[in-house]
Amino acid sequence: LLTGFGAAAAAPKRGGTMTVSYQNDVSTLDPAIGYDWQNWPMMRVLFSRLLTYKPGTTDLTTDLAQSYTVSPDGKTYIFKLRPRAKFGNGDSLTADAVKYSYERVVDPKMASPGQAFFHSIKGYDEMVAGKATHLSGVTVVDPLTVKVELSQPDATILQVLAMNFGDIVDPAVAKKYGKDFARHPMGSGPFMLKEWVPGQKLVFVRNPYYFEKGLPYLDKVVFDIGQDPLVALLRLQRGEVDLLGDGIPPAKFVEVTHNPKWKSQVVVGHPLETSYLTMNTQMKPFDDVRVRRAVNMAVNKKHIVRLINGRGHPTDQVLPPGMPGYDKNYKGYRYDLKKAKALMKAAGYANGVSTELYVYNTDPNPRIAQAIQADLGHIGIKVALRSLGQAQVISAGGTPKTAPMVWSGGMAWVDDFPDPSDFYGPILGCGSAVKGGWNWAWYCNKDIDALAAKADTLAQPNEVQERLALWRKVFGAAMHDAPWVPVFNEVQYTMHSKRVAADPANAFSDPGVFPFNYARIYATDGK
Amino acid sequence: MVALANNVVVHLARHKVSTAAALVVLAMIVAAVFAPWLAPHGPNIQFDNGLTNSGLPVPPGRVFPLGTDLMGRDLLSRMLYGARTSLVVGLAANAVAVFIGTVLGVVAGFVRGIMGAAIMRFTDLMLAFPALILAIALAAILHPTLWIVIAVIALVNWTWVCRVVYTQTIAISEREYIEAVRSLGASPLRVVLRHLLPHLVPTVIVWGTLGIATAVQLEATLSFLGVGVQPPTPSWGNIIFENQAYFSTAPWLVLLPGIAIVVVALAFNLLGDALRDVFDPTSRSRS
Amino acid sequence: MRLLDVRGLSVAFRSAGRDLSVIEDVSFSISRGEVVGLVGESGCGKSVTAMSILGLLPAGLARVTGGEARFEGADMLTLSARELRALRGLRIGTIFQEPMTSLNPTYTVGYQLTEVLKIHRLAGSRRARAAAAMDMLQQVGVTAPERRMGQYPHELSGGIRQRVMIAMALIAQPSLVVADEPTTALDATIQAQILDLLRNLNDRIDAGILLITHDLGVVAEFCQRVLVMYAGRVVEETTVEALFARPRHPYSRGLLDSTLRLDSPRSPLPTIAGSVPSPGRRGAAGCHFCGRCARAVARCRVDVPPFSDVGPLHRVACWNPVP
Amino acid sequence: MIGRYLGRRLLLGVLLLLGVTVVTFILLYLLPADPARMIAGRSATAAAVERVREQLGLNLPLYQQYLHFLGRVLHGDLGRSYMQRVDVSTLVGARIWPTLQLMLASIGFELLLGVTSGIIASLRPRQAVDRIAMVLTFVGVSAPQFVVGIMLLYVFAMYFNWFPMGGYGSPIHIVLPALSLGLLGSGWYSRVTRSEMLDVLSQDYIRTARAKGAGPWRTVMIHALRNAALPVVAMIGMDIGYFMSGVVVVESVFGWPGIGQLMWQAIQSVDAPIIMAITMVSAIAIVMGNLLADIVALFVDPRIKLR
Amino acid sequence: MNYLVEVSELEKRFALRGRRTEIHAVRGISFRLRPGETLGIVGESGCGKSTLARLLLRLVEPSGGDIWFDGEDITRLPRQQMRRRRRRMQMVFQDPFASLDPRMTAGQLIEEPLIIHRIGRRTERRQRVAELLEQVGLGADVAELYPHEFSGGQRQRICIARAVALNPKLLVCDEAVSALDVSVQSQILNLLVGLRRGLGLTYVFISHDLAVVRYISDTIMVMYLGQVMEYGPVDAVFSAPRHPYTRVLIDAVPVPDPTRRRHRTLPIGDPPSPETPPAGCPFHPRCGEASDVCRTTVPVLRPAGADLTHTVACHLYGASCAADLSPILPVAERVPVT
Ligand SMILES: Nc1ncnc2c1ncn2[C@@H]1O[C@H](COP(=O)(O)OP(=O)(O)OP(=O)(O)O)[C@@H](O)[C@H]1O
Ligand SMILES: Nc1ncnc2c1ncn2[C@@H]1O[C@H](COP(=O)(O)OP(=O)(O)OP(=O)(O)O)[C@@H](O)[C@H]1O
Ligand SMILES: [Mg+2]
Ligand SMILES: [Mg+2]
Numbered sequence A: 001l002l003t004g005f006g007a008a009a010a011a012p013k014r015g016g017t018m019t020v021s022y023q024n025d026v027s028t029l030d031p032a033i034g035y036d037w038q039n040w041p042m043m044r045v046l047f048s049r050l051l052t053y054k055p056g057t058t059d060l061t062t063d064l065a066q067s068y069t070v071s072p073d074g075k076t077y078i079f080k081l082r083p084r085a086k087f088g089n090g091d092s093l094t095a096d097a098v099k100y101s102y103e104r105v106v107d108p109k110m111a112s113p114g115q116a117f118f119h120s121i122k123g124y125d126e127m128v129a130g131k132a133t134h135l136s137g138v139t140v141v142d143p144l145t146v147k148v149e150l151s152q153p154d155a156t157i158l159q160v161l162a163m164n165f166g167d168i169v170d171p172a173v174a175k176k177y178g179k180d181f182a183r184h185p186m187g188s189g190p191f192m193l194k195e196w197v198p199g200q201k202l203v204f205v206r207n208p209y210y211f212e213k214g215l216p217y218l219d220k221v222v223f224d225i226g227q228d229p230l231v232a233l234l235r236l237q238r239g240e241v242d243l244l245g246d247g248i249p250p251a252k253f254v255e256v257t258h259n260p261k262w263k264s265q266v267v268v269g270h271p272l273e274t275s276y277l278t279m280n281t282q283m284k285p286f287d288d289v290r291v292r293r294a295v296n297m298a299v300n301k302k303h304i305v306r307l308i309n310g311r312g313h314p315t316d317q318v319l320p321p322g323m324p325g326y327d328k329n330y331k332g333y334r335y336d337l338k339k340a341k342a343l344m345k346a347a348g349y350a351n352g353v354s355t356e357l358y359v360y361n362t363d364p365n366p367r368i369a370q371a372i373q374a375d376l377g378h379i380g381i382k383v384a385l386r387s388l389g390q391a392q393v394i395s396a397g398g399t400p401k402t403a404p405m406v407w408s409g410g411m412a413w414v415d416d417f418p419d420p421s422d423f424y425g426p427i428l429g430c431g432s433a434v435k436g437g438w439n440w441a442w443y444c445n446k447d448i449d450a451l452a453a454k455a456d457t458l459a460q461p462n463e464v465q466e467r468l469a470l471w472r473k474v475f476g477a478a479m480h481d482a483p484w485v486p487v488f489n490e491v492q493y494t495m496h497s498k499r500v501a502a503d504p505a506n507a508f509s510d511p512g513v514f515p516f517n518y519a520r521i522y523a524t525d526g527k
Numbered sequence B: 001m002v003a004l005a006n007n008v009v010v011h012l013a014r015h016k017v018s019t020a021a022a023l024v025v026l027a028m029i030v031a032a033v034f035a036p037w038l039a040p041h042g043p044n045i046q047f048d049n050g051l052t053n054s055g056l057p058v059p060p061g062r063v064f065p066l067g068t069d070l071m072g073r074d075l076l077s078r079m080l081y082g083a084r085t086s087l088v089v090g091l092a093a094n095a096v097a098v099f100i101g102t103v104l105g106v107v108a109g110f111v112r113g114i115m116g117a118a119i120m121r122f123t124d125l126m127l128a129f130p131a132l133i134l135a136i137a138l139a140a141i142l143h144p145t146l147w148i149v150i151a152v153i154a155l156v157n158w159t160w161v162c163r164v165v166y167t168q169t170i171a172i173s174e175r176e177y178i179e180a181v182r183s184l185g186a187s188p189l190r191v192v193l194r195h196l197l198p199h200l201v202p203t204v205i206v207w208g209t210l211g212i213a214t215a216v217q218l219e220a221t222l223s224f225l226g227v228g229v230q231p232p233t234p235s236w237g238n239i240i241f242e243n244q245a246y247f248s249t250a251p252w253l254v255l256l257p258g259i260a261i262v263v264v265a266l267a268f269n270l271l272g273d274a275l276r277d278v279f280d281p282t283s284r285s286r287s
Numbered sequence C: 001m002r003l004l005d006v007r008g009l010s011v012a013f014r015s016a017g018r019d020l021s022v023i024e025d026v027s028f029s030i031s032r033g034e035v036v037g038l039v040g041e042s043g044c045g046k047s048v049t050a051m052s053i054l055g056l057l058p059a060g061l062a063r064v065t066g067g068e069a070r071f072e073g074a075d076m077l078t079l080s081a082r083e084l085r086a087l088r089g090l091r092i093g094t095i096f097q098e099p100m101t102s103l104n105p106t107y108t109v110g111y112q113l114t115e116v117l118k119i120h121r122l123a124g125s126r127r128a129r130a131a132a133a134m135d136m137l138q139q140v141g142v143t144a145p146e147r148r149m150g151q152y153p154h155e156l157s158g159g160i161r162q163r164v165m166i167a168m169a170l171i172a173q174p175s176l177v178v179a180d181e182p183t184t185a186l187d188a189t190i191q192a193q194i195l196d197l198l199r200n201l202n203d204r205i206d207a208g209i210l211l212i213t214h215d216l217g218v219v220a221e222f223c224q225r226v227l228v229m230y231a232g233r234v235v236e237e238t239t240v241e242a243l244f245a246r247p248r249h250p251y252s253r254g255l256l257d258s259t260l261r262l263d264s265p266r267s268p269l270p271t272i273a274g275s276v277p278s279p280g281r282r283g284a285a286g287c288h289f290c291g292r293c294a295r296a297v298a299r300c301r302v303d304v305p306p307f308s309d310v311g312p313l314h315r316v317a318c319w320n321p322v323p
Numbered sequence D: 001m002i003g004r005y006l007g008r009r010l011l012l013g014v015l016l017l018l019g020v021t022v023v024t025f026i027l028l029y030l031l032p033a034d035p036a037r038m039i040a041g042r043s044a045t046a047a048a049v050e051r052v053r054e055q056l057g058l059n060l061p062l063y064q065q066y067l068h069f070l071g072r073v074l075h076g077d078l079g080r081s082y083m084q085r086v087d088v089s090t091l092v093g094a095r096i097w098p099t100l101q102l103m104l105a106s107i108g109f110e111l112l113l114g115v116t117s118g119i120i121a122s123l124r125p126r127q128a129v130d131r132i133a134m135v136l137t138f139v140g141v142s143a144p145q146f147v148v149g150i151m152l153l154y155v156f157a158m159y160f161n162w163f164p165m166g167g168y169g170s171p172i173h174i175v176l177p178a179l180s181l182g183l184l185g186s187g188w189y190s191r192v193t194r195s196e197m198l199d200v201l202s203q204d205y206i207r208t209a210r211a212k213g214a215g216p217w218r219t220v221m222i223h224a225l226r227n228a229a230l231p232v233v234a235m236i237g238m239d240i241g242y243f244m245s246g247v248v249v250v251e252s253v254f255g256w257p258g259i260g261q262l263m264w265q266a267i268q269s270v271d272a273p274i275i276m277a278i279t280m281v282s283a284i285a286i287v288m289g290n291l292l293a294d295i296v297a298l299f300v301d302p303r304i305k306l307r
Numbered sequence E: 001m002n003y004l005v006e007v008s009e010l011e012k013r014f015a016l017r018g019r020r021t022e023i024h025a026v027r028g029i030s031f032r033l034r035p036g037e038t039l040g041i042v043g044e045s046g047c048g049k050s051t052l053a054r055l056l057l058r059l060v061e062p063s064g065g066d067i068w069f070d071g072e073d074i075t076r077l078p079r080q081q082m083r084r085r086r087r088r089m090q091m092v093f094q095d096p097f098a099s100l101d102p103r104m105t106a107g108q109l110i111e112e113p114l115i116i117h118r119i120g121r122r123t124e125r126r127q128r129v130a131e132l133l134e135q136v137g138l139g140a141d142v143a144e145l146y147p148h149e150f151s152g153g154q155r156q157r158i159c160i161a162r163a164v165a166l167n168p169k170l171l172v173c174d175e176a177v178s179a180l181d182v183s184v185q186s187q188i189l190n191l192l193v194g195l196r197r198g199l200g201l202t203y204v205f206i207s208h209d210l211a212v213v214r215y216i217s218d219t220i221m222v223m224y225l226g227q228v229m230e231y232g233p234v235d236a237v238f239s240a241p242r243h244p245y246t247r248v249l250i251d252a253v254p255v256p257d258p259t260r261r262r263h264r265t266l267p268i269g270d271p272p273s274p275e276t277p278p279a280g281c282p283f284h285p286r287c288g289e290a291s292d293v294c295r296t297t298v299p300v301l302r303p304a305g306a307d308l309t310h311t312v313a314c315h316l317y318g319a320s321c322a323a324d325l326s327p328i329l330p331v332a333e334r335v336p337v338t
Helices: A039-046 A095-106 A124-128 A157-162 A171-183 A229-238 A250-257 A289-298 A301-307 A337-346 A365-377 A390-397 A446-457 A461-481 B002-014 B016-033 B075-111 B113-128 B131-141 B146-173 B176-183 B188-225 B236-246 B252-279 C046-054 C081-087 C109-119 C126-139 C145-149 C158-170 C188-205 C216-222 C240-245 C250-258 D002-030 D035-040 D046-056 D062-074 D088-123 D128-142 D145-159 D171-201 D204-211 D216-244 D248-254 D259-268 D272-300 E049-056 E079-088 E106-116 E122-135 E152-164 E182-199 E210-216 E234-239 E244-252 E292-296
Strands: A017-022 A051-053 A060-062 A065-070 A076-081 A138-142 A145-149 A191-197 A201-206 A220-225 A266-269 A273-279 A312-314 A353-360 A381-388 A405-407 A484-490 A492-495 C004-015 C018-030 C035-040 C062-071 C092-095 C176-180 C208-212 C225-230 C233-239 C307-311 C314-317 E005-015 E022-033 E038-043 E064-069 E089-092 E170-174 E202-206 E219-224 E227-233
Touching: A017 A229, A039 A191, A039 A201, A051 A157, A060 A065, A060 A157, A076 A095, A095 A124, A095 A138, A095 A145, A095 A171, A229 A250, A229 D145, A229 D248, A250 A492, A250 B236, A273 A289, A289 A337, A289 A365, A289 A381, A301 A312, A301 A365, A301 A484, A353 A365, A353 A390, A365 A381, A365 A405, A381 A390, A381 B188, A390 A405, A390 B131, A390 D035, A446 A461, B016 B075, B016 B252, B075 B113, B075 B146, B075 B188, B075 B236, B075 B252, B113 B146, B113 D002, B113 D216, B113 D272, B131 B146, B131 B188, B131 D002, B131 D259, B146 B188, B146 D216, B176 B188, B176 E089, B188 B236, B188 B252, B188 D128, B188 D171, B236 B252, B236 D145, B252 D128, C004 C046, C018 C046, C018 C062, C018 C208, C018 C225, C018 C233, C035 C046, C035 C216, C046 C062, C046 C092, C046 C176, C046 C208, C092 C158, C109 C126, C109 C145, C109 C158, C126 C145, C126 C158, C158 C176, C158 C188, C176 C188, C188 C216, C188 E244, C208 C216, C216 C240, C225 C240, C225 C250, C233 C240, C233 C250, C233 C307, C240 C250, C250 E182, D002 D062, D002 D272, D035 D046, D088 D128, D088 D171, D088 D216, D088 D259, D088 D272, D128 D171, D145 D171, D145 D248, D171 D216, D171 D248, D204 D216, D216 D272, D248 D259, D259 D272, E005 E049, E022 E049, E022 E064, E022 E219, E022 E227, E038 E049, E038 E210, E049 E089, E049 E170, E049 E202, E079 E089, E089 E152, E106 E122, E106 E152, E122 E152, E152 E182, E182 E210, E202 E210, E210 E234, E219 E234, E219 E244, E227 E234, E227 E244
Parallel strands: A017 A220, A353 A381, A353 A405, C035 C208, C035 C225, C092 C176, C176 C208, E038 E202, E038 E219, E089 E170, E170 E202
Antiparallel strands: A051 A060, A065 A076, A076 A145, A138 A145, A191 A201, A201 A220, A266 A492, A273 A405, A273 A484, A312 A484, C004 C018, C004 C062, C225 C233, C233 C314, C307 C314, E005 E022, E005 E064, E219 E227
């Protein structure tokens, strides 16, 4: 959920170009593969999918699908496609393309990181095992009708289809380029890729066939690749860049946000994110719930938020605010050193204990880790830091009995889709407490797992409230076991130039990290 | 020995610059060794008044003579403690590198033949070898200690020294006095130790002192990759590395440790020059 | 007007913060067509004398502390660097002792030869310069000059290298040639060839030559006048004939006595007892030689002997000259 | 003659390349980061990860993996990036030319600044100029690349507006990045030039040149410099290898699409195919750099003979 | 009588890096030397004199032939044992400045051979150094000075003191006095003669100054392009030089007497490059008396007249008795020096 683009000027006009800066090259534009915060919003405008979110909200709405129906048992979905949807090259978008696209993600040869999201579709297991070449659960009823059958009810399936993994690709182009489709993407989104110079720039231009008339506003979006965010900011201030893809660099944050000249151009984003500290429940001393609770009480979250110049809000629970199921009334562990010390003593660590904290080595994470280190020092936990590259931290977290504590910052859990289940299974569920998994607390409570499984079968629209209540219970129970210290929900800041504007209500496609809806940003006269 | 010590003293007395350099080096070493007594605060204490309300570091002033860092810690104290790591790295690691480079360069240049060629090809190999990968691998396998840093820096830096020493050795070993000493019946070891190495001193000083600064910086990179000292342990290199993006908001965090590095490297260079004058009677009359 | 007229030249070296006087009050002159020998013990200041005239003393270390050196009327010691450069190579040619180290190893003979012409803008075109250089090589007796022009110094034998040096010194037809031990490193046959060559060339271009050597045989065969130096001072100046027939300074005498000849008897050689005082230990007062001199009188220790005439074209600095 | 020499050097180069790839390959193998897991995604099941591992051949023993790698390389196939799933040759290839350009320009600046200051310092040893050059050398060697780069941008791009704020394309874009690398690296050249020049300036042939009437410019630039050039040339040879392995900080400050940023990202995410490819590129650069230096040395100093 | 040095068919070829040719610096040289005898070697610059000297001490490895020293073949001794032999054979090098380590004082330099061969204790060594300094006429008080503080002549004396410190049997002097002016040269020659008398030293004395060689040698060897041209007792060679090269060499020596200036016949042209030696007699391109046989056949050493100890390698001296000559020639009895 983002705010900003406050200067919504007169009526949006058509035409113009915008330049977006990014430091790192875009890894891929293949929607079956792309899975990072940088390529995510790009693919959202290169492709369209059956469903999407109402701009800037967590509410699903139709996109390529004109309408859809759900069977009462919650296992069969029938989608009617827009009749005149076309790919950027003029090819018509039919039900075959939908089936092809879904199968492409599930196809083991693709090795798509999104594969598992489709697990509830009928025929998934056969295809994954290589026994079938097609997904039996996806059938083409007629050129404009697709039927999706599930093997069991799945409350998240619509969210999955709204992810980029549900993007519809042009089968002809995808077959032509094979693995290189990533560099020659072809979809039915508002923009299409015109040029990609590795390490330098990408150019998106208007898709003339885009089904929603009047969109996009801009003729062209240029992604300028390779420059440090600090320099990108300078360039924006000089008017060479229109949007900071990497956000305002922390080093300039206070300077920019306190300067009346720039303040109005700051865009604030509230991604559905929680930054947390995991404690490995299989390792001493964190195998003792009292120690984990003591840690929860000893971390000074306010101080940490001050360290990062207020770019976040302290939190005590797993789910971020804005996420369905967030519990406004939840009372977690409060900062209380006395109690924490008592707990440590009770756990038999009156004389202190040593442990390690793994942290991703880019600012501000090592600083946050140092603050935690100092905090835990107060209750006799001597923490040694291991500040490493992202890949190594992830790998250590996913290796049994290796990382006693991991600070999630920089790799923190941002939603795949705005549903509480996404914050349980992959990071707290028993199924992910395995080698290579993301459950770095190695937390596994079978009872809670059962509750969660039950919640996910409640797929009917009238069961929503019941489901959310169940989820609140799940997270409440998990926090009772305290495998984590939820520390803060990040607030992200970026900047746009005065040459571009957007209606704040629909400038963002969905609540990810800077998920700009490039289709709805328009050029101004620069005042 | 006494005569040499005497030489050194006489020389220092005569040259103000070298004296100043010696004092600087001494001061740095004292600072490192006595950091706990000299530092006004602990290096890792995060002061509440060490950060402004918006979370920015405090510039140098009355309370914190050199200002604070991004965590509200006293920069002076951190620099004093940081001198420990940085001096060890800048001197020890660099010394190891210079030592290995010199030994291998001398052997390759003096013995030549197959042995010399093998050493030089090995040097090429090490030069081409991606040291950062090694660092990451070590970081993953071992627990970070200063020893690994020293080892990695030595491993990276010796190659350049080796190449330079190699060429120099070839040039020197073709001089006639080396042959003259051999004609006296001196063993190769004696020739190398007594008659070759002293002539390499100027080269080694140039590369050794330039290496101080690069070693200190490399240490920061290695720390970043998880091999070296881990936060919150300070070193001059990692103070700069962590804060360089804040250069325009808090310049003291980069400038002060930077100056410290330059001053130490310079002081050692000047001291090296002085040392060379003591060892090289021919250069004394020139100054 | 004399070609070169040196008066009271003194040079000091800076060493360990002190000025050490290396040559003191050196005076002599050379006319056109004349060959003047400069002999003396090793370290007495022969090279320093020559270099200070040319303004080639090591900068920062050595300093001329007094005197003048008039070349064709202009005082070389007070000329600006630019004026001095205009004389060097063009009006004054120099031949150095060690031909291997005095030629730049990285340039061809041709380049180094034509460079003189280029610096002084003597021959218009590149081709004219090359022609002049080849002609000069021919004159100094180098065979196949075209081939030599393209060779590097290390590809030449010592004799040819020295000829190249000579060609370089003479190519601009200078009126003064300073030759600092030009044949010391060569064997007798090549030495003889080179001296012959110098003499022949001199007959043609009529230059004055200052020849520094320690070989009295060379002096006897080649020079017309001789200067004998000792410990930074000129102690005797006379014609070659007079020197060999009747040296007046005890040091010159000693030098001649200790000279070996092919027919010298195999008896112990006469020598001058003691050794030359180094510049730091000469002492300011008196004659520098008096410590080693059998003829020393009391005054020698106190006063510097004046350089006075003892005969036609014969001057000696001694309180008690050899009769 | 030169043909045989080149042949032998290139053969040695190939051996070196093999050595470097073997060592790097082993190190990457030892790294605990699991590429299969990273490809399969954070929600993948163990079975899915295992399938990916099989697809990539990561389940084979190390030596077989290496032989496969070697076989592919011999067929001109550098593999596909784990993270970007694109041909590594495309990714690396696109960055080689910009890297080469930056390398040439930086070495140009290093030489310009370093050799000039070294010469000036050597002409007045231990005097003010020399001392100033020495201090600047150490400041340059100690200065963080990032800070130097940003400062240059502030001054020459922001304030004076003489140069663009980074980017790639026209020749003018290369000035600031090359200048910052030149400022940082010139110290080494300066010191080496100085000590070498001090040596050469005391040689007899310098006196000869002066005796010919050569002015200070000719004496220094034509007679002394060429003789002092060999160590400098050797350093350029080593520098080529350094630059071809990428200069990540300066590249990112100036948005230069060089190899360094790619390597840095690859190292951070343990993208082995890219790391292997760049390691090979820089190893080749080192071999070629040293060879080039040796060949240039032949022209600088005619006394040198091929070995 | 025993010989101290016996050299037979000594060869040295230097391979030139990266080229196919090589330099044949020393070509089949043989001679014998009795204890106390002095061999003088003269010849053009670059004819291989220094190489021969280095070969004698095995500072360079011979490419062929043997060297017997003191009754033992040293050509194949292991390096370490060779080092021990060096105590008995020493050398004074051509360039006194280049052959002294500039970082050491005169005292240290002279003491070094004693340290290397572990002779005496510290105080004894110091005493010996003082003695040696006195012996070469420098005075013990200069022990603390560095080479650059000495004049060329004084430096050469340090070299000589260092060389005799070990009481060697053989002293090879490679142009030991060439760079010195006459008065110092005389001092040094007197010193060398004195040492020979006092210690029974054997010298190989290399110089291009014929007057000096004649003064100090018993036997003389004239070399040209790596080969011996003429060999014999010094007085015989100087009074009746046989080889055309010897003759021009002696003729070229300048006479220190201005009244006796004369015109001399000099050899034509320059010495040939050792890389491309001429066929036949190496001297023939410069020889005024060369005939066809000189251009094709290499002459061998043989007696040129009745005196069998005086040999010459020249086609001018009949081939009649060439066959009956052994490769190693008897050496002239020593001519005593008073
Ligand atoms: N660079 C120098 N530094 C200090 N002293 C020097 C230097 N060059 C020459 N001298 C001193 O100047 C004196 C004269 O030296 P010079 O070279 O003129 O002697 P020389 O007569 O040419 O001797 P030689 O016959 O050995 O060439 C010497 O005693 C020497 O100590
Ligand atoms: N190490 C070497 N490598 C190659 N060639 C060499 C080497 N040493 C000597 N030579 C060559 O061998 C030949 C003989 O050299 P040597 O030094 O023995 O001559 P020399 O008679 O001592 O001459 P000079 O009178 O100039 O000292 C020369 O042509 C020389 O170039
Ligand atoms: Mg001289
Ligand atoms: Mg020689």
